[in-house]
Amino acid sequence: MRTQVGIIGAGPAGLLLAQLLAVRGIDSVVLENRSRDYVQARIRAGILEQGTVDLLTEAGVGERLHREGLRHDGIYLQRPGHREHLDFPGLCGRSVWAYGQTQVVKDLIDARLAAGQRIEFEISDTTLHDLDTDRPRVTYTDRAGFPQVLECDVVAGCDGYHGPSRRMLPPDLQQTWARDYPFAWLGILADVAPSTDELIYAWHPDGFALHSMRSPSVSRLYLQVDPHESLESWSDDRIWSELSHRLAFEDWQLQTGPITERSITPMRSFVSAPMRHGRLFLAGDAAHIVPPTGAKGLNLAVADVALLCEALAALLLHRRSELADAYSDAALRRVWRATHFSWWMTSMLHSTGDPFESQLQLSQLRYVTSSPAAAQSLAENYTGMPLH
Numbered sequence: 216m217r218t219q220v221g222i223i224g225a226g227p228a229g230l231l232l233a234q235l236l237a238v239r240g241i242d243s244v245v246l247e248n249r250s251r252d253y254v255q256a257r258i259r260a261g262i263l264e265q266g267t268v269d270l271l272t273e274a275g276v277g278e279r280l281h282r283e284g285l286r287h288d289g290i291y292l293q294r295p296g297h298r299e300h301l302d303f304p305g306l307c308g309r310s311v312w313a314y315g316q317t318q319v320v321k322d323l324i325d326a327r328l329a330a331g332q333r334i335e336f337e338i339s340d341t342t343l344h345d346l347d348t349d350r351p352r353v354t355y356t357d358r359a360g361f362p363q364v365l366e367c368d369v370v371a372g373c374d375g376y377h378g379p380s381r382r383m384l385p386p387d388l389q390q391t392w393a394r395d396y397p398f399a400w401l402g403i404l405a406d407v408a409p410s411t412d413e414l415i416y417a418w419h420p421d422g423f424a425l426h427s428m429r430s431p432s433v434s435r436l437y438l439q440v441d442p443h444e445s446l447e448s449w450s451d452d453r454i455w456s457e458l459s460h461r462l463a464f465e466d467w468q469l470q471t472g473p474i475t476e477r478s479i480t481p482m483r484s485f486v487s488a489p490m491r492h493g494r495l496f497l498a499g500d501a502a503h504i505v506p507p508t509g510a511k512g513l514n515l516a517v518a519d520v521a522l523l524c525e526a527l528a529a530l531l532l533h534r535r536s537e538l539a540d541a542y543s544d545a546a547l548r549r550v551w552r553a554t555h556f557s558w559w560m561t562s563m564l565h566s567t568g569d570p571f572e573s574q575l576q577l578s579q580l581r582y583v584t585s586s587p588a589a590a591q592s593l594a595e596n597y598t599g600m601p602l603h
């Protein structure tokens with residue numbers, strides 16, 4: 216089989232890249248080792264930057280997002296006794312949207328399959344070859360168990376943190392940076408109307424809590440927990456009572472409801488450079504991970520793909536390599552900005568048990584909610600810096 220761009224991974228990065236390439240008339244095949252149901256059900260991010268919404272719209276998959284997505288014009292930052300609102304349009308002229316990653320992925324898969332373009336689900340043995348030639352190949356075993364070869368002009372490694380693409384970089388050319396945080400998030404999805412109009416990020420001496428949402432009838436909430444914590448030790452009652460305790464404010468009440476999904480996610484920062492080797496280009500979690508506090512993971516994957524799509528269009532349609540050569544440095548500039556912002560939000564909001572650090576965090580929270588300059592800096596990072 217032959218295609219112009221072999222895309223590994225049907226997450227947001229791979230699927231959006233395929234869609235944007237198709238709009239430009241560039242052929243691709245998406246290879247995914249999980250099933251369609253699994254990929255569409257994986258609960259992850261929930262906040263889209265304006266630039267992400269614009270790009271999805273431009274790619275022709277914005278229709279349901281505009282109908283069902285919830286525009287948020289700010290967030291609440293909370294510390295005991297204070298819940299303060301940051302008004303994003305007033306601070307930086309932009310908003311964000313609550314619309315689940317599961318929905319983005321579903322919209323992209325539906326659009327691609329409806330247009331008769333290929334996604335190979337449930338493949339195995341994904342292996343990349345000849346990346347330093349202009350005829351790279353991907354070999355794999357298809358869902359029926361038959362060995363397959365995909366010949367391409369370019370391979371896009373959009374296979375997330377655990378995928379094989381990043382491991383193809385020669386060790387002497389690759390540099391990595393990592394930070395593991397001493398806490399994790401216990402996340403739940405619940406069939407209950409959100410108890411807030413916009414997200415609440417709450418600092419609390421017993422640990423951070425976040426109230427987010429997926430729709431007018433589905434809430435998404437998180438608790439900071441120990442990374443070694445087991446889900447079994449968190450009954451529904453314990454989860455709701457800890458959320459109510461950490462999110463408590465004056466006479467505000469947290470509404471509870473049936474929990475439909477729960478998981479514990481460790482938190483880390485990770486960056487790998489360069490994001491290109493020969494005819495292999497990395498995008499999204501394949502090259503970098505951020506802790507979720509800044510709501511940046513999905514948006515960064517989308518920003519990579521916006522740059523990569525332009526670079527591949529210039530390379531494949533016009534034989535111009537300047538953008539492809541500039542891709543890694545351009546993407547990494549944004550990656551490091553988001554890495555810093557995510558680390559900063561994480562450091563400001565999570566309790567470490569160190570009394571000195573708690574006072575610094577409370578001072579920072581007072582500052583960011585009272586100084587227009589500090590609030591503006593948070594707002595422009597949270598809503599997303601311009602692509603270029």
Ligand code: FAD
Binds near residue numbers: 375516
């Ligand atoms: P992914 O979504 O990881 O997609 C990669 C795809 O590649 C997957 O479908 C995978 O199955 C496939 N793949 C892997 N190996 C192979 C192979 N060998 N062959 C073929 N295909 C392969 N971000 C937030 O902003 N907020 C959150 O609350 C949040 N929660 C998260 C929870 C979890 C458990 C995780 C893992 C991430 C979370 N993130 C969150 C981050 C965000 O979801 C990611 O940044 C986003 O999914 C990145 O998209 P991606 O397409 O780069 O990678």
Ligand code: PHB
Binds near residue numbers: 259260414435509511
């Ligand atoms: C989510 O809704 O899942 C979510 C929102 C904001 C974050 C992280 C996760 O910072």
